[in-house]
Amino acid sequence: MKNRIYIKDIKEHLGKETTIAGFVDVRRDHGKLIFIDLRDMSGKVQMVALPNHKEAHTLAAAVRSEWVIAVTGKVNKRPEKMINKDEPNGDIEMEITRIEVINKADTPPLDVRSDGKEIGEETRLKYRYLDLRRPRMQENLTLRHRFIKELRDFLDAEGFLEIETPILTKSTPEGARDFIVPSRLDKGNFYALPQSPQQYKQLLMIAGFEKYFQIARCFRDEDTRGDRQPEFTQLDLEMAHVERDYIIEFIERVLIHLVQKVTPEKKIQEIPFPRLSYKEAMEKYKSDKPDLRKDKNDPNLLAFCWVVDFPFFEKMDDGKWTFTHNPFSSPKTEHRPWLLKGERIPDILTTQYDVTLNGFEVGGGSIRGNNPETIEAVFRVMGYTTEDIKKNFGHMLEAYRYGAPEHGGIAWGLDRIIAILRNEPNIREVIAFAKTGEGRDLMMDSPFPARPEQLKELEIKVGK
Ligand code: ASP
Numbered sequence: 216m217k218n219r220i221y222i223k224d225i226k227e228h229l230g231k232e233t234t235i236a237g238f239v240d241v242r243r244d245h246g247k248l249i250f251i252d253l254r255d256m257s258g259k260v261q262m263v264a265l266p267n268h269k270e271a272h273t274l275a276a277a278v279r280s281e282w283v284i285a286v287t288g289k290v291n292k293r294p295e296k297m298i299n300k301d302e303p304n305g306d307i308e309m310e311i312t313r314i315e316v317i318n319k320a321d322t323p324p325l326d327v328r329s330d331g332k333e334i335g336e337e338t339r340l341k342y343r344y345l346d347l348r349r350p351r352m353q354e355n356l357t358l359r360h361r362f363i364k365e366l367r368d369f370l371d372a373e374g375f376l377e378i379e380t381p382i383l384t385k386s387t388p389e390g391a392r393d394f395i396v397p398s399r400l401d402k403g404n405f406y407a408l409p410q411s412p413q414q415y416k417q418l419l420m421i422a423g424f425e426k427y428f429q430i431a432r433c434f435r436d437e438d439t440r441g442d443r444q445p446e447f448t449q450l451d452l453e454m455a456h457v458e459r460d461y462i463i464e465f466i467e468r469v470l471i472h473l474v475q476k477v478t479p480e481k482k483i484q485e486i487p488f489p490r491l492s493y494k495e496a497m498e499k500y501k502s503d504k505p506d507l508r509k510d511k512n513d514p515n516l517l518a519f520c521w522v523v524d525f526p527f528f529e530k531m532d533d534g535k536w537t538f539t540h541n542p543f544s545s546p547k548t549e550h551r552p553w554l555l556k557g558e559r560i561p562d563i564l565t566t567q568y569d570v571t572l573n574g575f576e577v578g579g580g581s582i583r584g585n586n587p588e589t590i591e592a593v594f595r596v597m598g599y600t601t602e603d604i605k606k607n608f609g610h611m612l613e614a615y616r617y618g619a620p621e622h623g624g625i626a627w628g629l630d631r632i633i634a635i636l637r638n639e640p641n642i643r644e645v646i647a648f649a650k651t652g653e654g655r656d657l658m659m660d661s662p663f664p665a666r667p668e669q670l671k672e673l674e675i676k677v678g679k
Contacts, residue, residue: 216285223257226307228290235260235309236285236317238348239278240328249275251311253286256353259302262286262309274314281320281327281348287313336643341657343648355645359633362477363430366450369472375426375452380415382432386607387413388542391435394445397673408434411626414611416453417543417583420622421614425455430629442641444630445654452580453624459566459582462623463490463521466570466578474517478636484509484518488570492524506574514638520571527554527565528596535598536560540567542593543611544581545623554592566623577632580625587612 216236220228225235237255244250249264249272264275278284288309299305325334327348339346346352367377386393389410396406409415411433419427431451437443454462467488474481489507496503503525507518527546528536538544544565546554553559566582584590590611594604604612630642643649650656670677 219285221257222253222255222260222304225258225260225290225304225309229292229307230290232287232289232312234285234287237283238320239280239282239284241280242275242278244276251275251278251286253284253309258304260304260307260309262288262311264311264314268312271311271314274316275311278314278316279320279322281323283317283320285315285317286311337651337657340643340649340651343658347647352644355633355637355639356647358477358637359629359645362473362633362636363629365473365476366469367430369469370426370428370452373426375428376424377429378419378424378427379429380409380412380431382408384409384415387411388607389413389435390537391437394434394436397675399673402674410435411449412451413541413543416451416624417611417622418614420453420455420583421617421619425620427454427624428452431626439652439654442643442652444642444646444650446650447642447646448629450578450627450629451624452626453622455620455622457582457621457623459523459568459623462580462582462625463523463568466580466625467519467521470519470570474636481515481517481636482513484516488519488521490521490523493522493526494524496522502574503569504571504574504576508573516573517635518573522569522571523567524564525567525569526561527563527593528560530561536596538565538593538597540565540569540579541581542597543583543590544593545584545589551589554596555588557592557596560596568625570625570627572632572635575631575635576628577635578625578627580623582621582623585615585619585621587615590615 216234219234219236222235222237225233235253235255237253240252240254240259242249242251247266251262251264252259253262264272266272286309288311291308291310293306293308323345324342325338325345327345329349330351331339331346331349383396383406386407387410391410393407393410396408398404398406412429412431416427429451431449432446433449434446436445471483471486474483484507493503496505503522505520507520508516510516525539527538527544529539531537544567547564547566550563553563568580569576570578584593590608591604594608630645633645634642637645639645648656648658655661
C-alpha cells in the first residue's frame with residue numbers, strides 16, 4: 216500500500232488527508248452515518264462515512280467485519296461530546312473519502328475481538344491465524360518480542376555471543392525421549408532433535424567462546440503432561456571461569472533488568488531473591504518450586520526464589536540410579552571424592568541451581584564436570600559400562616582432555632516466564648503456533664502420514 220500510515224501515527228496527520236489500511240473491526244450503520252472501526256497492528260481508529268462522498272458511503276454500507284480495506288480520508292478532531300477518553304484515538308475520527316476493498320472475508324468461525332477465553336481451544340488452535348488477531352494474543356506476542364529483544368541487548372552489552380547449534384544432532388541424555396529423524400544418505404541411521412544444546416554449549420566453552428547464549432528451540436518427546444509442548448524455547452547460556460554464586464548473581468541481575476524494562480508494572484517481592492536448599496524447600500513447603508508470594512491475588516507480584524543443593528542422583532523404580540537434573544553437572548566440591556569412588560551416592564549434592572517464579576520452575580543450570588573423570592563417574596553410577604560411555608559420550612570425554620575451563624550455565628523456560636508475566640494460565644497462550652496437549656498441530660494437521668515414496672527412499676516400513 217503506497218503512502219499508507221500506521222494508525223498509531225494518525226494523530227500527527229490532524230486536519231490532513233491520509234491513507235490507512237487494515238481489518239474492519241466493527242461497523243455501525245446509522246443510515247446516513249456509517250461508522251467503521253479500522254484495526255491495524257498498531258491500533259484502532261473510528262472512521263465515518265457521510266452521504267456526500269457517495270461512492271465511499273455505498274462501499275461503507277457493504278463492508279463487513281474482518282474485510283481488509285484501505286481507506287483515504289481526513290483526520291478530524293471529534294466533537295467534544297463524542298470524545299472517548301478510554302481509547303488511544305478516542306478524540307479523533309477519520310472522515311472517509313475513499314475506500315478500496317483489498318479482500319472480502321468470510322464470517323470468521325470464531326470471535327476475534329473477545330479475549331477468546333469463552334472459545335474452545337481446539338477451534339482456537341485450528342484457526343490460529345484468526346485467533347492471533349485478538350488483542351490479547353497480539354499483546355502476548357508483542358511482549359514476547361520485547362522480552363527477547365531486551366534479553367539479547369543486555370547479554371550483547373555484557374559481551375555474550377549468540378551462537379546457533381545444530382537441530383539435527385545426536386541423542387542427549389536430558390531425561391526425556393528424543394524425537395528422531397531418519398537419515399536418507401546414511402540409511403538405517405538417525406539424527407535426534409536436541410532436547411537442549413547442552414553438549415554443544417559445553418563444547419563451545421572448550422572452544423574458547425567464554426560467554427555464549429542462544430534463544431534455542433528444544434524438542435522433547437514426552438507424554439501428555441500439564442501444558443508441555445513437544446517443542447519449546449529456552450534461553451540457553453554458558454560462561455567460562457565462573458563459580459556457582461557468580462552465575463546466580465548474574466542471572467538475577469538479568470531477570471530484574473528484564474522485569475523493570477519490559478513489565479514495569481510488576482513488583483518483585485524480594486531482592487536479592489531468597490535462596491533455599493532443596494532440603495529446606497521440601498521440609499518447609501513440600502515442593503522444590505515453592506510459591507513464595509505473600510499475596511496470591513496480586514497479578515503484579517513476582518516472587519523469585521533460588522533452590523540449590525539438590526541431590527545429584529535419585530533411584531528409579533527399577534532400582535537403578537539416575538541424575539535428578541543434568542548428567543554433565545559437577546557435584547559440590549566436597550562431594551567429588553564420593554562420586555569418583557562411587558560411594559555415598561544418595562548423599563552426593565550437585566552444583567545445580569533452579570530459579571523458580573510464583574510456584575513454577577523457570578530455569579535451571581549448574582557448574583559442569585570439566586574433566587573426563589567426573590563425567591565418566593556420573594555414567595558409571597547410572598550403570599553404564601565403559602563401552603556404553605565411550606559409544607555415547609566418547610566425543611565429550613575426548614574434548615575434555617584438551618584443556619577445559621571451569622564453566623557453568625543455565626537454561627530458562629522462556630515460554631513459561633512470558634506466560635507468567637502476562638498472567639496467562641499456560642504457555643500455549645504465548646506461542647504463536649502452539650500444539651495441543653497431545654502434540655498435534657490442528658491447523659496444519661500434523662503429524663501426518665509420510666508419502667509412500669518418502670518411506671521407500673528411507674527404506675522404512677510402517678506397521679499398522
Ligand atoms: N540443559 C539444561 C536443561 O535444559 C539446563 C542447563 O543445565 O543449562 O534443563
